[in-house]
Amino acid sequence: MTAATEVHAATDASRTVADFAVHLRAQRGLSEHTVRAYLSDVEHLLAYAGRHGRPEVGSIDLGVLRGWLASMAAAQRSRSTLARRGAAARTFFEWAARTGRVAADPALRLASARAAQHLPTVLAVDAAARLLDVARTRADDADPVHLRDWAALELLYATGARVGEICGADVDDVDLDERTLRVVGKGDKERVVPFGLPAADAVGAWLVRGRPALATADSGAALLLGRRGARVDQRRLRAVSHEISALAEVDDIAPHALRHSAATHLLQGGSDLRSVQEVLGHASLATTQRYTHVTAERLRSSFQQAHPRA
Template identity: 75%
Template sequence: MAEITTGSPQRALLRSDFALHLRAQRGVSEHTVRAYLGDLEHLLDHAVRHGLVRLDEIDLALLRGWLASMAADDLSRATLARRSAAARTFFTWAVRVGRVPTDPTLRLGTARASSVLPAVLAPEPVARLLDAARERADDGDPVHLRDWAAVELLYATGARVGELCGADVDDLDRAELTLRVVGKGDKERVVPFGRPAARAVDAWLTQGRPALAHDTSGPALLLGRRGGRVDQRQLRAVVHELAALVGVDDIAPHALRHTAATHLLEGGSDLRSVQEILGHASLSTTQRYTHVSAERLRSAFQLAHPRA
């Protein structure tokens, strides 16, 4: 059985084989691969600290103690849920490939992530943020034209920031006003956007992108100042800057995704359509946004109804 002591070649091989499984067979994102590998290292370090040497010595009691120790350290419920999921995924794979004879996670309780959603902006602050991006793009700076196109697309499509960063020019259908993106698990979907976003995209493609692109830029839809594909950190910084500029609560790009979903539902869209737009595997994930809308309705009722 594999030795799990720190620095052992067998532990390193275990890690690399598990990473290969995650990439090749489960098709998860690189972000998830890094997170799961970090969770595995954390578990193995915990096992070694408790005197274990081999992988097959890890049992249900140790796993429960591992999760309990993290709960005592006040780790978020989301982190606990992910580490629990990482352990299950790892041992399911380890049993299948013969690394351990039995799966100790079969009776492991499921840690559930918090269902609290990030802040959702009302339509008026969103309009101010998008107007600020448009006005800033009037200075002719190609990066500001990119920023305008980026925030318009994030709000219009509800795409994840990583999905937008990974989009290529050919993924746009400017006639149909749609954008093809690749989401979690390498699942492809086509999302619509409106004419305000189309105007920003057209300005970027005709004025901004040609000023930044060079021979090695490739097909990337959005470029950085040096002509390479824009990365997520750059777009996060853009959203933070614009939020500060117009005086709205500091938000991350993902909040624009949540805002788009909430506004779609409040505008009368059905859950299935919003599920398709967001690329949620489960309808229950999309249903969280109905809770936000219900809270707003309840708040409005309590403020306005004489017998609330």
């Protein structure tokens, strides 16, 4: 292949990836995080194919796809990475075949590893209460950021929302009278989730005594603010979770563990699976069902510790 041909193939591949990005954002309704991951995976595949003499998208066949996944398995990539990259390739070539960019879909018979199913980290009910008690006590000083941290952790546990959903919420999304929070989840799907009195107390204190102290002309409608008045960053709330879990002497957790804990505690308290699915914003009931394994595992552990004939 001549240098000019290689340049043309690379340009054509770049244009195809750009069109695929438009498709993902405009038609699939995927989160920006997922879009970036899929694009990175496809670019990784095209780079691999180019090194193996297949620089044109239409020249990639099943053998190249299998070789690509095998190379990552040999490099000891995790099963979740292999599963995601296989899914990205299938999505890309299904779109490319449907839109006439390739003659046939080479990924139709592509099999890839399934992501490992790990039981999510879950705090015990008393540990979650201790974590939030410490956050509340910490908020008694004159620092408005500590009020924000208390409100954020209470909302994460009370609503089971994702940390990105909490960070993306605006002031008008909170109804303290009804004790509900409107969030926008994956695929730009909006849902309204309830929260209880402890979270209402924390959010109320933040709105009255914390947020006004940090708000600037550039704060806009953001519910939770950083120290400089901008919308709080997810990374900041992750750091807060680690800091307060250490202070409370509970398992070191990230914000997502509070989501897992909320789901598990709802099921343990008698909530039905469909209701928990609605609260969490899961598109599939199968995703919510993994929390039944957590509760079953805890029951088994309790049985083995307590029953004389375990």
